[in-house]
Amino acid sequence: MTTSPLAQAVGDLEEDKAIVLVADKLAKGETALDILEELQAGMNIVGTRFEEGEYFLSELIYSADIFKKAGLPLQEELKNSVQSSYGTLVLGTVKNDIHDFGKDIVATVMSSNGIKVIDLGVNVEHQAFVDAIKESGATLVGMSCLLTTVFDDMKDAIAALKAAGLRDQVTVLIGGGPVDQATADYVGADYYCKTAQDGVIAAKKVLGVN
Amino acid sequence: MAETHDNQGAGAPGGFAPPPVFFERMQRLQTAVACGTPDRVPLSLVMDLFAANIMGVSYPDFVSSVDVAGATMLGAMEKLGDVDSIQFPTYAPDVLGMLWLAPMKVPGRDLPEHSQWQMDEQVRIQREDYDKILEMGWSAWFGQYVGMYLGAAAAAGQALMEAGPRWTMEYMKKGYVIFSPLTVDHPFEHIAGGRTVKEFTLDLFQIPDKVQAVLDVIMAEKREQTRHFLRAVGQPGLGYWVGSWRTAPEFLSPRLWNRFVWPYMKELVEIVAEEGGTPVLHYDANWDREIERLKDLPARRCVLELDGKTDIFRAKKILAGHMCILGDVHPAMLTLGTVADVKAYCDRLLDEVGPDGFIMAMGCAIPPDAKFENVKAMVDSVHR
Numbered sequence: 001m002t003t004s005p006l007a008q009a010v011g012d013l014e015e016d017k018a019i020v021l022v023a024d025k026l027a028k029g030e031t032a033l034d035i036l037e038e039l040q041a042g043m044n045i046v047g048t049r050f051e052e053g054e055y056f057l058s059e060l061i062y063s064a065d066i067f068k069k070a071g072l073p074l075q076e077e078l079k080n081s082v083q084s085s086y087g088t089l090v091l092g093t094v095k096n097d098i099h100d101f102g103k104d105i106v107a108t109v110m111s112s113n114g115i116k117v118i119d120l121g122v123n124v125e126h127q128a129f130v131d132a133i134k135e136s137g138a139t140l141v142g143m144s145c146l147l148t149t150v151f152d153d154m155k156d157a158i159a160a161l162k163a164a165g166l167r168d169q170v171t172v173l174i175g176g177g178p179v180d181q182a183t184a185d186y187v188g189a190d191y192y193c194k195t196a197q198d199g200v201i202a203a204k205k206v207l208g209v210n
Numbered sequence: 211m212a213e214t215h216d217n218q219g220a221g222a223p224g225g226f227a228p229p230p231v232f233f234e235r236m237q238r239l240q241t242a243v244a245c246g247t248p249d250r251v252p253l254s255l256v257m258d259l260f261a262a263n264i265m266g267v268s269y270p271d272f273v274s275s276v277d278v279a280g281a282t283m284l285g286a287m288e289k290l291g292d293v294d295s296i297q298f299p300t301y302a303p304d305v306l307g308m309l310w311l312a313p314m315k316v317p318g319r320d321l322p323e324h325s326q327w328q329m330d331e332q333v334r335i336q337r338e339d340y341d342k343i344l345e346m347g348w349s350a351w352f353g354q355y356v357g358m359y360l361g362a363a364a365a366a367g368q369a370l371m372e373a374g375p376r377w378t379m380e381y382m383k384k385g386y387v388i389f390s391p392l393t394v395d396h397p398f399e400h401i402a403g404g405r406t407v408k409e410f411t412l413d414l415f416q417i418p419d420k421v422q423a424v425l426d427v428i429m430a431e432k433r434e435q436t437r438h439f440l441r442a443v444g445q446p447g448l449g450y451w452v453g454s455w456r457t458a459p460e461f462l463s464p465r466l467w468n469r470f471v472w473p474y475m476k477e478l479v480e481i482v483a484e485e486g487g488t489p490v491l492h493y494d495a496n497w498d499r500e501i502e503r504l505k506d507l508p509a510r511r512c513v514l515e516l517d518g519k520t521d522i523f524r525a526k527k528i529l530a531g532h533m534c535i536l537g538d539v540h541p542a543m544l545t546l547g548t549v550a551d552v553k554a555y556c557d558r559l560l561d562e563v564g565p566d567g568f569i570m571a572m573g574c575a576i577p578p579d580a581k582f583e584n585v586k587a588m589v590d591s592v593h594r
Contacts, residue, residue, distance in 0.1 A: 013415070057461040061411040098315065098328050101407050108408075148545040148577035149326045177495075178541045178577070186546050 003041065010042020010070070011049070013062055018042070018070040032077035039067055043112045050197045060109050060196055067112035085116040087207040088138035089173075092124035095153040099146040102176050102196075106142055109196040115140070115203055126153070126160035133166050140203055143189070145176045155187040171206045173199050231385035235294040239387055240447065243488055243534045245510045245567035251560055251592045252294040253570045254389045254536060258301045259326060259578035260585070261286035270318025273327060276300045276369045280377035287386055290589050295387035297449070297490075299377035302370055303327035307363030309395050309453075310403025311335065311355065314363070326578055334359055335404035337413070340424050348428045355404070390449025390490040390513075394436050394478050397428035398470055402456040410456075414466050422469065429474055433481065440485035449490040449513065450482045458495035460519070467500070476506065483508040490515055490536075494574055501525050505532055517541075518573030526563045536569040539588050544572060544580035549587045556591030 003011070006025070009018040018039075025035050046063040049055040055063075089110055093103045100122045107117045118132050129141060141161070143154050154174060161167045174184055175193040184192035193199040204210075241248040261283045262272040271278050280300030287293050304314050306329065314320075316327045334355075343351045356364050378388045401424065402410040413421050440450070457471045479489040489512045491504070497520040504514060509532050516522050518540030526535055538559075543551055559570060570592050576585055 015416075054463075056459075056463045058411050058414065058463050058466050061408055062415045065412055096322070096325055098321075098330070101331060104408060147326050147328070148541050149579045151542075151545065151579075178545075180540065180542050182546055183542050 003045070004038045006035070006038040006070075007041035007045060010039055010063060010066055011045025013046075013059060013066065015062075015066045015069065018066050022070045022073060026073055032074035035074055036071065036078065039071055040112070040114050043067055047113070047197055047200060050195075051201075057105070057196070061105060064105075064108035064112045068108070086114045086204070086209045087140060088116045088118060088136050089140040089142050089203060090118045090120065090129060090132040090136065090138045090170075091142040091144075092120035092129065093122040093144045093146075093176075094150050094157055095123055095125055097145045097147050097150045097153070098122045099144070099176075102146065103142075103144040106144065106175065106193075106196045106199050109200055110142075110203060113200045113204070114209070115200075115207075124157075126157040129157050130160050130164045130166060133161070133170055134164070139170055140173065140206060141170045142173045142175070142193075142199060144174070145179065148178045151183060151187060154183075154189075158188045171202075173202055175199060226379070226383065228382040229385045232382055232387065235385065235387050238294055239389065239569065242567055242569050243447075243510070243513055245531050245534055247566040251564045251568055251570050253589060253592055254295040254297055255287070255290075255293055255571060256297045256575040257283060257286060257572075258303065258575065260576040260580050263578055264289060264582050268318070268323060269325070270316075270323055272301075273303055273316045274318065276302050276366075276373040276377075280373060280380065284377070284381060284384065284386075287381070288384065290586060292593065293386065293589055295389040296381065297389045297451075298374075298391045299381050299388050300370065300373050302366035304362040304366035305370055307360045308356075308367055309393070309399060310455075311360070311400050312403050313359055329403075331403065331406055333406050333409055335401060337417070340413075340417075340420050343424050343427055344420075348431045390451055390488070390492075392439075392443065392448070393451040393453065394432075394482055394489075396452070396454065396457055396471070396474055396478065397425045397432065398457050398474065399453070399455060400428065401425070407456055407461075414462075414470060418469070425470065425474060429477070432478070436478065436481050437485055440482065440487050443487075446486040447488055449488045451492045452478050452482060452489045453492035453494075454497075455494050458493065458497060459499040460496035464499070472500075472503065479507050479512060483511045488513060492574075493517070493520065495519050498524065501528050504529060507533070509533070513569065515571070516573065518543075522559070523562050526568075530567065534567040534569060535563055536571050537563075538571070538573040540573050541575075541577040541580070544584045544588070545577050547584060549583050552584045552587040553591060556588055557594070560591065560594070 006021040009021055022035055091107055093099055107119045111117050118136055120128050120132055145154055158172055172189040173191045173193050174189040181192045191202040193202055238248040238252040242252055259269055262269055265282045265285045267282045272282055287296055303316055307313050313330050314327050315330050317323050317325045374391055381388055459467055482489040491512055492515045494517045513534045513536050516537035518538045522538045539555060
């Protein structure tokens, strides 16, 4: 399969080129959905290079910004399209933790990989996760923290999903500085994601996206 | 603004003779730093709210008084048993604002009483500020910035500079060594904190030359300030954190890291070593990619402090005989693990990272909610 010049530009972190190519494609009458697919193919290149150790978090951040900027002219048309995302992720930093850096990175990287993100922010009440899942029908939940002192809040938030009868409907991904597999076992999460890209891989696996 | 503004004052004024155990512990630590094999592996702890928890002190009381913090931490040391050293003698989390140019939120003032302190990270440095720094110089710009955002941080810094020497003496009287009470900060950490990691990362790609010019301006001032500071402190061998948080290789590609991180890091470490201090490389996050690079730093003069994210066993293989390693019982293990987990891990550390050039410790800092018995197991492990 050949890579389109637009996907390649995103993968190579060529910001100006990607923006120009999107404008050209729109001018030629290509649909926003088709262009979006190429941008996402570019993000796949970034993801592969990250996994291969060529790219790092810095490149994930920059590529997500390129994706966002290049995709800006598509937004109006995409609003009307039926299917522009693979699935929905409800995301937040758990109660009693106000750190947003890791959570924000996950939000941008997930979005640029075709996953709709409902970002609940920081210090998120357990019930807010429940409400957002009920409202959106999301099948993915991402919880982040930077403090060991909120592991119990993470555990309680997952317990709240269970109490609301939603636990079987959602896959819970967790991450953050002090989090490890033992933490995931302790809080009852489904996936421990060491990096934002791990989160993308897990989310795509759950959603059945190749 | 001096870069050495973080934790605590430096020395212990004279006028009293520390007990013999102080000298034993000091010798043990110095031998480890020089990559030798001491009579046993020494310990060095970092703690703040954990001490408050085990001593029954409220978080608001702990964070609002350097004397309460000092007394609480000293009490915790005694409760833990035979601990050789603590890295700083008292604490005030507000001071971290001077490192990351962002105010802290602390329990009792900005957060519920039993919350851990946290950084309030927002975009406070705009791209226009780069031009201002280049025009005004770092210290002049920073003075204005402190006035706008970092009043509490500056006050905490002052309080620590005053209380540090006093509390250092109190620890020495009881035989404890204050291992690394001062810091020398990387210019990148300042800007990344005040600008936020995301915006700063975009700057590295979009306006790299300007960012480098700013880092160079900061470094030009730090170079001199650091030398003057170490000379003023005048305690050969004292540890200085030359830390890494947002500068970790895990976050940046080699191209960016080689340009924006390593040259400044290396120079700061060399300055501290040249002036007689012990550079303590408090490196959070994963440094696996660049461990080999640490062989370029002065031999048997630095301490590499790891937080559990870097492969410490591999690091030892690479740096054996060149650099002492300190660490790295993972915070989650101290919080969620069992005594048996901690004992098994410490045994492995002692076998594979010790006994030469190794200091037993937690990864980064003991978390507030660490189980006492787990921390105690780590402390006791060196007496096997």
